[in-house]
Amino acid sequence: MSPLPLLSSLPFILFLLLSAIPLVEKELRADPLWTPQSAIMKGSPLSEYLPVSKESLLSLLRQCTICVGGERNLDVRMHGIAMSCTGECTQCGAKFNWKSSRMLPTKNESNKEKLFKINPDFVTGAVLTSVGGRKLHQVLFQSGMSTFSTPTFHRLKKHYVIPAIEEYFYRSQAILIDEINERVSKGEKINLSGDGQFDSRGYCGAWCRYFILCADTGRALHYILMHKNETGGSSMKMEVAALERGLNELSYMIGGTEAIESIVTDRHGAVTTMMQKKFPGIKHYFDPWHFFCNITLALITGQHTFDKDPTFKQFKACTYSAPTNPAIYIPKGGRIVKRLEDMVFTAKNTEDIKSVSWLLHTSPCESINALATRYASKEYYFSRSGHEHRTKTTIVHWNFLKESIMNGSIPVVVRKRMVESPHTTEKKRQNAKREQRKLWEKLTRPVVPAEGDPNLDDEWSEEEEEEDDGVLPPLLSPQLQLCQLADQN
Ligand SMILES: [Zn+2]
Structure with a gap:
């Protein structure tokens, strides 16, 4: 066969081939810099x-x-x-x-040590919300999700989550101590406040957690965990012993007790004695709220019952309600005023009021203890290591809140249009305020859920509340409805 017909039809075949090449490739040949349009994704969730x-x-x-x-x-x-x-x-x-x-790198990488990022992430979530392994397991299992075995959960918690909490805690504590050392080197002195809490309600706790806060900034500087075995089985002695150890350790960090001007605690006889003996250079103040609260309590409790007095046979308690005009009942310079004065101006009160602080309070200590209770619920018993990492988490959380407050809230910018009805402006202002509050709550509310937290109630909206302002007729019993009908007729 002659090759001529084939040769003559070559341009035609080439044309056929070229037209068969997809458009993309044709464009690629024309412009080597051409790239396909990058793929986009809409509505990707943030989680x-x-x-x-x-x-x-x-x-x-x-x-x-x-x-x-x-x-x-x-x-x-x-x-x-x-x-x-x-x-x-x-x-x-x-x-x-x-x-x-994705996989996380580990120090001892082997076939056995595979660290999928999702695993420590879930364990961290369970630890930081104080949900714990057991509840996490229950939630996952009951929802039909795959779950952790108990050993896996605890291995991840022990090897990755707790060391991370510890590292973060010690690093941020070192920064705080550096700041204080700088202030001290300039000749400044620091004021402290301290308060302890037991791990169970009442006075029979096995553990005492004591926080020492910087009274000037409200930030937590140090904590002490004391077991009652360390004070010879007495839980009452724990608070005093914890404060003593805490002050010793803190002053070691800041180069001596000379840097501490004062400390405010609640009024506790044993604390006063210990402070005078062990730390005579530190001024010891009492919390004003506790001081006046105790006096008020002494005035109102047991004043209206006479059951211990044998001269009262018929009446065992005062039958009068509280007077509406006290001046009528308490005449100036009378016997009652004298009695009240005797109760307020006792030798102990007149001595102790000299040590009541007018500027510093222990209330931040009580707040941080309340936060700690969220991480270490009083319903459970924890070992030392259990309390240790929960207390460290509390301090990290607390100091973050304090710093957020010091930095101020995050401003929300609302764009305004030129023409707007007053109603729209007001609505927008309210919305912006609500958004800001939501954001602020998200940032500052403890992630540990507690009853009464508004952020637990995400579905709730003011809008719905506002719509429903019609007055509902009172519900009437069938009897009353009959009477009303009779009246109408
Ligand atoms: Zn295939």
């Missing part, structure tokens, strides 16, 4: 993890992405709540390897 049903995930993984219509054999493995999957296409033989979360 890092998404719950996905096994069915929908496996149907995606089963399809081969190399050939058309190929299906893979899958080998699925669980690692905590993470999942890894290897596979091979039954049609084209392409191999496949997939992980549900």
Whole structure:
């Protein structure tokens, strides 16, 4: 056969070939710098993890992405709540390897030590919300999610989460101490406040947690955890011993007790004695709120019962209600005023009031103790290490709140239009305020849920409340309804 007809038809064949090349490739040849439009995604959620049903995930993984219509054999493995999957296409033989979360590098990397990021993330969430491993397991299990085994949860908590809390705590404590040392080097002195709390309600606690705060900034500087075995089994002695150890350790960090001007605590006889003996250079003040609260309590309790007085036979208690005009009942210079004065101006009160602080309070200490109770609930018993990391978490959280307050809230910018009805302006102002409050609550509210937290009630909105302002008729009993009908007729 002559090659001529073929040769003559060559341009035509070339044309056919060229027209068969997809448009993209043609453009690529014309402009080597051309790239396809980058893929965009709309509505991507902000959260890092998404719950996905096994069915929908496996149907995606089963399809081969190399050939058309190929299906893979899958080998699925669980690692905590993470999942890894290897596979091979039954049609084209392409191999496949997939992980549900990225891996974190570990110091001792081996086949056994696989750290999928999702695992420590979930354990951290459970630790920082004081939900704990058991409740997390229950929630995941009951929702039909894969869950951790108890040893895995505790291994992750012990090896990764608690060391991270400790590192962060000591690093931020060092920064605070550096700041104080700088102030002290300039000749300044610091004021402290301190208060302790027992791990169970009442006075039979096994542990005492004592916080020492900087009274000037409200930030927590140090804490002491004391077990009652350390004070010979007496829980009453724990608070005094904890304060003593705390002051010793803190003054060691800031180069001596000379840097401490004063400390305010609640009025506790044993604390006063210890402070005078061990720290005579530090001025010891009493919290004013506690001082006046005690005096008020002494005035109102037991004043209206006479059951101990044998001269009263018929009446055992005062039957009068509180007087509306006290001046009528308490004449000036009378016997009653004298009695009240005797109760207020006792030798102890007149001596102690000299030590009542007018500027410093222990109330921040009580607040931080309340926060600590959220992390270490009084309903449970914790070991020393359990209390240690919970207390450190409390301090990190507390100091973060203090610093946020010092820095001021985050401003929300509201864009205004030129023409706007007063109603719209007011609505927008309210919305902006609400958004700001929501944001502020998100930032400052403890993540540990407690009853009465407004942030637990996300569905609640003022809008709905405002709509429903119609007055409902009172509910009447059938009897009353009959009477009303009779009146009308
Ligand atoms: Zn394939």
